[in-house]
Structures are given as structure tokens and as C-alpha cells.
Amino acid sequence: MSDSKGRKTISVLSPVMEKNRRIAAYNRKRFDERGLNVLNLISSPGAGKTTLLEVLVRRFGRAIAVIEGDVQTERDAERIRAAGAVAYQIETHGACHLDAQRISDAFDRMVIPSECRILAIENVGNLICPSTYDLGEHLKIGLLSLPEGDDKVLKYPPLFSRVDLLVVTKMDLLPHMDFDPDRVEAECRSLNPDVRCFRVSARTGEGIDALCAELWG
Amino acid sequence: MSDSKGRKTISVLSPVMEKNRRIAAYNRKRFDERGLNVLNLISSPGAGKTTLLEVLVRRFGRAIAVIEGDVQTERDAERIRAAGAVAYQIETHGACHLDAQRISDAFDRMVIPSECRILAIENVGNLICPSTYDLGEHLKIGLLSLPEGDDKVLKYPPLFSRVDLLVVTKMDLLPHMDFDPDRVEAECRSLNPDVRCFRVSARTGEGIDALCAELWG
Numbered sequence: 001m002s003d004s005k006g007r008k009t010i011s012v013l014s015p016v017m018e019k020n021r022r023i024a025a026y027n028r029k030r031f032d033e034r035g036l037n038v039l040n041l042i043s044s045p046g047a048g049k050t051t052l053l054e055v056l057v058r059r060f061g062r063a064i065a066v067i068e069g070d071v072q073t074e075r076d077a078e079r080i081r082a083a084g085a086v087a088y089q090i091e092t093h094g095a096c097h098l099d100a101q102r103i104s105d106a107f108d109r110m111v112i113p114s115e116c117r118i119l120a121i122e123n124v125g126n127l128i129c130p131s132t133y134d135l136g137e138h139l140k141i142g143l144l145s146l147p148e149g150d151d152k153v154l155k156y157p158p159l160f161s162r163v164d165l166l167v168v169t170k171m172d173l174l175p176h177m178d179f180d181p182d183r184v185e186a187e188c189r190s191l192n193p194d195v196r197c198f199r200v201s202a203r204t205g206e207g208i209d210a211l212c213a214e215l216w217g
Numbered sequence: 218m219s220d221s222k223g224r225k226t227i228s229v230l231s232p233v234m235e236k237n238r239r240i241a242a243y244n245r246k247r248f249d250e251r252g253l254n255v256l257n258l259i260s261s262p263g264a265g266k267t268t269l270l271e272v273l274v275r276r277f278g279r280a281i282a283v284i285e286g287d288v289q290t291e292r293d294a295e296r297i298r299a300a301g302a303v304a305y306q307i308e309t310h311g312a313c314h315l316d317a318q319r320i321s322d323a324f325d326r327m328v329i330p331s332e333c334r335i336l337a338i339e340n341v342g343n344l345i346c347p348s349t350y351d352l353g354e355h356l357k358i359g360l361l362s363l364p365e366g367d368d369k370v371l372k373y374p375p376l377f378s379r380v381d382l383l384v385v386t387k388m389d390l391l392p393h394m395d396f397d398p399d400r401v402e403a404e405c406r407s408l409n410p411d412v413r414c415f416r417v418s419a420r421t422g423e424g425i426d427a428l429c430a431e432l433w434g
Contacts, residue, residue, distance in 0.1 A: 148263025
């Protein structure tokens with residue numbers, strides 16, 4: 001791209017990001033060989049990633065497997081196992097995002113059932129740092145919950161300009177909140193014209209059928 | 218501390234963190250000379266930092282001034298100015314936390330009224346990365362909102378083990394949520410026995426008097 005004085009700039013990846021890009025490409029090749037559709041779910045803490053995954057597990061059973069990323073605790077993997085799917089927990093011990101190497105290591109270690117078609121990676125709860133790390137996924141999914149407010153897309157453009165899917169969660173709270181889903185989707189499309197938008201509630205089931213159809217492909 | 222084999226380990230700060238620590242100490246000295254009580258507010262996006270600050274501005278008027286940290290947009294500083302206080306916006310353009318140098322620069326540039334006694338720094342919305350950066354504040358304040366869920370303290374210990382104040386926000390949503398504030402406070406005290414805990418609602422005013430008394434000192 002050119003700046004206001006007509007000087008051209010080119011992007012150069014840092015060594016860390018270049019190494020991540022190479023490992024992500026290798027991950028994607030391995031996922032393709034296994035016939036897996038791989039999802040990278042990114043949101044703030046508490047936006048409903050694990051709750052949405054529990055719903056998907058009840059829908060897809062062992063056709064979905066999950067890699068959980070958390071700073072600490074095995075709580076989320078335990079929830080997914082209780083819902084009936086294979087889950088592998090990564091504890092980052094302070095790190096604020098997952099990277100392609102951690103996913104490669106997890107993929108080596110976990111036992112994925114032969115009937116599995118979808119591998120969902122729940123990233124660390126963080127709206128910023130995970131957005132620039134390719135994990136080798138096929139779909140980058142940004143979740144935004146109603147209680148976070150409808151002003152977040154333009155405040156966090158590194159994520160929302162990159163997502164393939166925008167999923168607005170906790171739609172059942174709409175009567176109690178001053179939140180405009182149309183504004184959120186319009187601001188996301190202004191950054192990212194190809195984004196596909198979904199509105200869901202894990203509690204009422206709203207929008208889950210359409211999202212499942214999209215993920216099953 | 219010693220590990221299981223009795224080997225002793227010592228903590229060594231990275232050059233980045235050591236530089237930040239030095240600048241933070243300089244900031245704190247300058248804040249003390251001005252008689253300012255400086256707050257560092259940390260939470261997920263949408264936990265209610267700006268909304269709480271609007272309430273504090275309506276209470277304290279120009280005795281409070283605000284430094285806003287966001288990845289992008291001037292929206293939060295505009296909200297604080299509309300409420301009646303001086304606000305300085307830092308846009309980090311992708312960076313996931315504030316550091317002491319950015320605060321030093323902001324403090325040089327902003328015009329703080331002579332009647333000001335409290336300087337509130339609203340950190341970038343992120344429950345992880347801001348927790349290890351000392352800005353020179355007197356009080357590190359962690360906010361957790363009801364919709365984020367009551368399991369977050371032990372999932373994000375780098376923040377909750379360091380906060381001076383824990384503020385549970387959006388208490389007005391308690392009837393609609395499966396959230397146990399006692400659990401949150403107990404888990405925070407298990408990491409951090411000296412933490413002082415507050416429960417507030419900007420909407421109903423619950424808990425605001427007690428929090429204001431604490432901040433006014």
C-alpha cells in the first residue's frame with residue numbers, strides 16, 4: 001500500500017510470526033488429510049465459547065472434538081467431556097493466546113475418533129492477542145456477546161477485520177440490553193465485506209440450526 | 218521458592234519489564250508530588266469500566282480525570298468528556314495493554330485541573346496482558362461483570378492474584394444470571410488474601426457509595 005506521500009510499504013513478518021505461519025500451514029495440511037473442518041473460536045472471556053461448544057457437542061456428538069485453551073485450569077475441557085466429546089486441554093500458564101506450535105503438539109497427543117469431522121479450537125479468552133496467530137484453522141470465528149456492548153467491533157478491528165464468521169451470542173438477553181445487532185454486523189462488514197453473520201442463543205436454541213449447517217459444510 | 222527437588226529459583230525481570238518497572242516508579246513519584254490517587258482499571262472488554270467511570274465522574278466532577286486506553290477509536294474518552302471530566306485517549310493501534318511509558322507520555326500532555334485528586338487509567342479491555350505491567354498506579358482494580366461467569370478468577374490468576382480491589386459489576390443482572398458473587402470473592406481471596414471486594418451496579422447505584430469512599434481515601 002502507499003502512504004500519503006506515495007511511498008510504498010511492504011509487510012514483513014517478524015521471525016516469530018513467520019515461524020508461526022509455517023507451522024500453521026503444516027497443521028492445515030494435516031487437518032486436510034484427516035478430512036477435518038477446523039474452527040478457531042476467539043472472544044472475550046465469558047462471551048459463551050464453551051457454552052456454544054457444549055451445544056454443538058450435543059448436536060454433533062463425537063463428530064466434533066475440541067482443543068481448549070486457557071491460562072489455567074482444566075475446567076472447560078471437563079465441561080466438553082461431560083457433554084460427550086473428546087477434549088484436550090492446553091494450559092498456557094500466563095500466555096495470552098494459542099499459537100500453531102501448541103496446536104501441533106495437542107494434535108499429536110489427542111486421540112480423535114474416526115467419525116470426527118469438526119475440530120474446534122477454543123482460544124484463550126482475549127479479544128486482541130489471538131487474532132493475529134494463524135493456527136491452521138479453516139474458519140476463524142469471532143464471538144461477541146450482548147453484555148459486552150455493541151460498540152466493540154471498531155474498538156477491536158484486528159480481530160473483526162479477520163474473522164470468517166461473526167457470531168453474536170446470548171441473544172436471549174436482547175430484551176434486557178441496549179444492544180443493536182444490526183450495528184454490530186454493519187460495522188463488521190465495513191471492515192470485512194465477506195464476513196458471514198449469525199445470531200445465536202445457547203439458552204433458547206435461536207440460530208443454532210443455521211450455524212450448525214454452516215459448520216458442517 | 219524451591220521446586221520439588223529442592224532446587225531454588227529466583228525471579229529475573231526481562232529487560233522490557235525491568236524498563237517498565239523503572240518508568241512506573243518515576244510515574245508514581247510524579248503522581249505523589251501532584252497528590253493524585255491513581256487507579257489502574259483492568260477487565261475484559263464490556264465489563265463496564267467506562268460506564269463505572271461515567272458514574273464516578275458524575276459523583277466527583279473535575280476532581281477525577283481519566284486516561285483511556287483502547288486498541289482503536291476515541292469513543293471512550295468522548296463518553297468521559299460528555300460526563301464532565303478531563304479525558305486523554307491513548308490508541309494503542311493493536312497493542313494489547315498499556316505500559317508505563319505510554320502513561321508517562323499521556324501525563325505530560327494532558328492538562329489536569331488543579332482540583333483533581335483521582336486519576337483513573339482505563340486499561341485496554343483484556344483480562345490477561347495488562348495484569349503484569351505496573352503503570353505507577355496506587356490501586357490496581359480488577360472488574361468482573363456478571364455475564365462473564367463466576368468461574369473466571371481461577372482461570373485468570375495473573376490478574377486476580379495482583380489486584381488491590383475486586384469490583385463485581387452489573388449486579389442488577391443477578392436475577393437473570395447463574396452467578397455466585399460469594400464464590401468469586403472466595404476464589405479471589407484464596408489467591409490474594411488482602412483484596413478488598415465491592416459489588417456494584419452502575420444502573421441502580423448499588424455499592425457505588427462504598428466504592429467512592431474507598432477511592433477518595
